[in-house]
Every structure is written in structure tokens, then in C-alpha cells.
Amino acid sequence: MRTELHPLPPAAPGTRHELVSLHYGTPGRGPKVVIQASLHADEVPGMLVAHHLRGRLAALEAQGRVSGEVVLVPAANPLGLNQWMLRAPQGRFDWTSGENFNRQFADLTQAVFDRVGTELGPDAAANVARVRAALRDAVAALPAVTPLEHLRRTLLGLAIDADTVLDLHCDGQAVLHLYTTHATWASHGELLARCLGAEVALLADRSGGDPFDEACSMVWCDLAAKLRPDQPLPPACLAATIELRGEHDVKHALASRDAEAILAYLHHRGAIRLDPAPPLPETCCEPTPLAGSMPMHAPHGGVLVFLREVGEHVRAGEPLAEVIDPLTGAASVLTSPVDGLFFACECKTFAVAGMAIGKVAGRQALRSGALLSV
Incomplete structure (x- = not known):
């Protein structure tokens, strides 16, 4: 496991925050998966799931069973973690700008089209590789001045070229449910819902506000719509927001179960190898x-x-x-x-x-x- 520290430039002298990412496996070998927890910093269940995942991933890596690259961001919002008022966490909105931490992520479609749109050809796999390289460049070129802008650029940089992006959140009180897109439901979204035992799967192409998951996934569909018919480009990123029940569902039994469900999904996607192989649940909730x-x-x-x-x-x-x-x-x-x-x-x-x-x-x-x- 490799730990990377991503400093966020301070808004004022004498203050400092940094984002921490944990990296398992080998970049460029096999599918890339990014899992981040608690972008809304007052939604704690994801951080406990990440705690359980890090131990399991470390053991799998030591056994040579990480066949892709897995990036785990155990606390995706150091800015929000520091926002407390009158003994209560306030991690949903940035106090300086008033902006929701999970909104206004950059839409890179036009930037990538301008870079490689005329260069893509009839080979879909080659097109995916070219687009991923262009996406990395486009993220690196994003302007960032405030700590929030730097946080958004850093998170997007970690995830924009991934095959799978799982954004762990929670609701007030809820059953486990997820949000993803129509384009990836049949190929990988249903598999994720099965593994998680999700009771609700909510599908949309544009939900409004440019949340993190759609910045990672919808750029593929939007770019494909701009290309010629002889330039095939599949929806190469399954990104989903997973709502881990309610705010108070912070229990080891639940977190361990959810971590194992995520690992089962990664096994079926080819990013890790579990032994014995986990069975695939037979039933799935009906997407709505x-x-x-x-x-x-x-x-x-x-x-x-x-x-x-x-x-x-x-x-x-x-x-x-x-x-x-x-x-x-x-x-x-x-x-x-x-x-x-x-x-x-x-x-x-x-x-x-x-x-x-x-x-x-x-x-x-x-x-x-x-x-x-x-």
C-alpha cells in the first residue's frame, strides 16, 4: 500500500489541510477503482466502511490478489471535517462559499473533445485510452485558487480515469440505496446493486448541480454524442453514489458487511481476486x-x-x-x-x-x- 498526501493550499496564512489517498495494486495493470468516503464530511458511515476496506485490501495486496489498481480515499473532505459549530458537525456546505461540497465539479467534455475529438478512430479500446489521457490532462489544467477548488480538482484527478468510482454517502434515515446512470446500469450498475443488496437504485443521466459521480461518468456519454459514428466510445466509467443507510448507522457489523459487498463487486469486475469467489446474488431491486x-x-x-x-x-x-x-x-x-x-x-x-x-x-x-x- 502506498500513501499519498495531497496538500490543499491554505485560504489564510497559518492554516493547512491535506487530502490522504491510499493506493493498492499497480497503476495501469487491470481495472482502476476509486472509492471515496464522506465527501459530505458529516456523513460518517463511509469512513467506517473505508476503515474496514483498508485492512482487507492490505491483506489482499500482500497475498498478490489485487489484480488492478484500487485507490481508497478514507476521508474525502478534510475541509468539512474541520467545520464544527456548537458541538455539531457542518460538513455538507463549505462555510466560505456556501457551496455544497458535492456539487459544481467540472464538466470536461468540451475540453477533451477539443484535445482529441478529431484524432479518435474506429478502435474503441484505443479511443478509451486516448480519452483517459486527455481527461487527466484536462483535470490538471483546471484553475484552482480556493481550498475548495483545489479539493475538487484533486478528487477529480484521482478518479477521472477510473473504470469504477464509488462515492460513499448516507442519508438521514434510509435503506441502503444508490444513484447511477442509465448508460451503465445493464453493464455494471445492476451488478453493483446486487452485490450491495441495495433496496433502491435511482437512475438519471443529469441530476443537476454537477455532482462528483456524474463528473466522472457522464463525460463519456456526452463526449460520445459529439463524435462521428465511426468513432466508437463506450461508457467506460461506472460511477455511483452509494447511500449507506442513515447518519447513525455507524456500526462495525454493518460497515464490515458493506466492505465485503464492495470487495465482492471488485472481484466480479476483475480488480481483485477473492478465494473462495463470492457468489453473485440472484435478485436485484428494480431500478427506478x-x-x-x-x-x-x-x-x-x-x-x-x-x-x-x-x-x-x-x-x-x-x-x-x-x-x-x-x-x-x-x-x-x-x-x-x-x-x-x-x-x-x-x-x-x-x-x-x-x-x-x-x-x-x-x-x-x-x-x-x-x-x-x-
Whole structure:
């Protein structure tokens, strides 16, 4: 295992942060996989999964069983880890800019097209190699002044040429679910969902806001759309955001299970070799559109009481939660907007007006525009 330190230039004299990445296997030999944890620094389950992964990957490397390259970023947001206020972590938004740490990653499509678009030929594998080299160059050329810009450029530089990118997050309270693209679902996304035992798989090509996973995956589809028919370019990167249940699901048993599920996926992708080979689960959740994930919002402030548990299938119109004004006694009942799986909800017990308090995954695409939560 090789440890790399990536200093982030300080915003002010006397301050310093650095990103740490752990590297297993040999670059350029076999598939490249990047796994990063807790880009939203207050979402802790991914860091514990990374803790379990590092030990297992070190042992596999010592046994000569890392057949590709695996890059593990155990804490992807040193800036957010340092943001605490009144004993509470505040790792979702950068305090200086107000920007969500998992938004506004660079779209490199035009930059890569300008570099190699006219040079690609009829050999798909050769085109993938040329595009990966151009992507590395394009990331290196990105301007960066603030620590946040340097963090985004560094994370993208580690992952932009990977075959697989797994971005580990969590929700408030939730079942294990993932986000990925239509283009890679049949080839590798379904395999990932099977290995993880995901209960929901939400598919979108553009969710809005330029999150990290789409910066790594959608550049391939967008570039392919610009090329001639005699310049084949497959979607060469499976990137997925994996929501590791809820904020408080920080338990060794769960983290160990999730780490083993990720290793099983890496085995089936050819990045590592497990002995015995893990069986492939026979069933998988039905993928549903991210545009069919329907949020519910509190109509006013008050005590938040859930009437159903996450993981339950619900029907449109069924009561899911109450918001109770403690001063007037008025109570509003929030009902399911669609038939589907009640897969995530808020972990706080008091709501303010307009607050998103839960989500139901339906089968029909009913929303448009920005599809991710703020």
C-alpha cells in the first residue's frame, strides 16, 4: 500500500489541510477503482466502511490478489471535517462559499473533445485510452485558487480515469440505496446493486448541480454524442453514489458487511481476486428513475413524528408523518405522493416550514430540473 498526501493550499496564512489517498495494486495493470468516503464530511458511515476496506485490501495486496489498481480515499473532505459549530458537525456546505461540497465539479467534455475529438478512430479500446489521457490532462489544467477548488480538482484527478468510482454517502434515515446512470446500469450498475443488496437504485443521466459521480461518468456519454459514428466510445466509467443507510448507522457489523459487498463487486469486475469467489446474488431491486423519487415537505414547523418506517412499501395517499405545532396543537399529516418504497427520511425530530422530511421512490418520472436535495 502506498500513501499519498495531497496538500490543499491554505485560504489564510497559518492554516493547512491535506487530502490522504491510499493506493493498492499497480497503476495501469487491470481495472482502476476509486472509492471515496464522506465527501459530505458529516456523513460518517463511509469512513467506517473505508476503515474496514483498508485492512482487507492490505491483506489482499500482500497475498498478490489485487489484480488492478484500487485507490481508497478514507476521508474525502478534510475541509468539512474541520467545520464544527456548537458541538455539531457542518460538513455538507463549505462555510466560505456556501457551496455544497458535492456539487459544481467540472464538466470536461468540451475540453477533451477539443484535445482529441478529431484524432479518435474506429478502435474503441484505443479511443478509451486516448480519452483517459486527455481527461487527466484536462483535470490538471483546471484553475484552482480556493481550498475548495483545489479539493475538487484533486478528487477529480484521482478518479477521472477510473473504470469504477464509488462515492460513499448516507442519508438521514434510509435503506441502503444508490444513484447511477442509465448508460451503465445493464453493464455494471445492476451488478453493483446486487452485490450491495441495495433496496433502491435511482437512475438519471443529469441530476443537476454537477455532482462528483456524474463528473466522472457522464463525460463519456456526452463526449460520445459529439463524435462521428465511426468513432466508437463506450461508457467506460461506472460511477455511483452509494447511500449507506442513515447518519447513525455507524456500526462495525454493518460497515464490515458493506466492505465485503464492495470487495465482492471488485472481484466480479476483475480488480481483485477473492478465494473462495463470492457468489453473485440472484435478485436485484428494480431500478427506478431519480425523477420518480418524490420528496415530502413540512407545511409548517413543529414536532416531526413518522408513522411508517423506512423500507416499507406504501401507497399514494397513505399517511407517512405528522408535523405538530407545539403551541397551537395543530397537526398536519403528510401522505405518500406516489405508490413506491419509503426509502429515506429526516433523522431530526423537529421540522421547519418547507423542510424536506422524506422520499418515496416511485416508478414514474414525475419531476424535472434539479433532482438532488440541496
